[in-house]
Amino acid sequence: MQTSKDIQNLDNQSDTVGTKTATLTIDSLIEAQVAFMQQWLRTQAEPLAMGAWHWLGAQPMRNYVSCADLQHLLNDWLLSQPMSEVMRADIRDILHTTIYHPVNDNVPLSELVDDTQIDTLTTYIGSHEQQRNILIHSLIGNDTFADLLTQTLYHAINDFMETTLDKAGGVGKLMKLGRSSFEKATNRNLDEKLQAYLHRNIKDLTRRAETNAQEHLSNEEVTRLLITGWARIKDQPVSQLQKYLSDKPENNSIDHIEASVQQSFNRLRISPYLHSLVAAAVETWYNTHQSDSIATLALGLNVDTKAMEGLSTSLLPLAHDAIDSEWFTDHIREMLQAFYAQADIKNSLGFGIS
Structure with missing residues (x-):
């Protein structure tokens, strides 16, 4: 005859078996659901991606991104x-x-820049008479140019006189004597x-040269000179530009150019000047586009639904690998x-323990 202790032991054993059965059933259910979800996601990856794009594309930018967010992004990251x-x-x-x-050996410069672009550019440059006169004055009418020309002419005259006097014999000696007398007399x-x-x-x-240049270099003359200069070089290959660069390891032009750009960037990126300009530019852009949807902003970068479909197809292998990943x-x-x-889920499924 069973005692109360025996009955209690049977009940405990029954609870233990029930718990194990419930656990095994839940674990099996979980594994089945994991496999189902992975299979379902693999087949639905592309439509899910497009559905997400359509939803995201319809959302206004201001709902998720503020002007301050953009400012922080540029300042903290860039x-x-x-x-x-x-x-x-x-x-x-x-x-x-x-x-x-x-390929640069076989491509002329005219393939990079069209003649109509040169015509437009030269006409624009030639039409700025005030700026052109300022440039001419800077090149010809300044004291530095006058000093340089003075020294050049002086050395030329002095060299000519010295050479001539040395070859003039007695006349040269007489002229040198006259020069000495002049210096003594005038001190x-x-x-x-x-x-x-x-x-x-x-x-x-x-x-006078500055005035003549400003008068001679009319709008038409400047335009003509620029167009003539372009006509002389436009058929040359792009590789001609390599003549102005050095590819030697100890004096590489590309290294110098890149280093110079980096030096300027590193100086500007910490300056209040650039930060002020960036802040103003971001604010201007944000105020213009804050009501635009994400799709409208993307369309400005030529990213439309067709482009997203192509991107989604291209990324499918990556999506499948991610879904199957450990x-x-x-x-x-x-x-x-x-x-x-x-507890409520266990009870609802009949796995609750009394």
């Missing part, structure tokens, strides 16, 4: 740190490949006198285990 050495090396390699590519060095005379007259000459499988399993571990 401007707060210098470009990595890996990226700098990539830039140098790409520049070297494109500049020294063999001035003839060289200084000559330089002062040249400088005084050269300044007047440069003013980390994704474990994540689904943990999520389902947490779901079935809830």
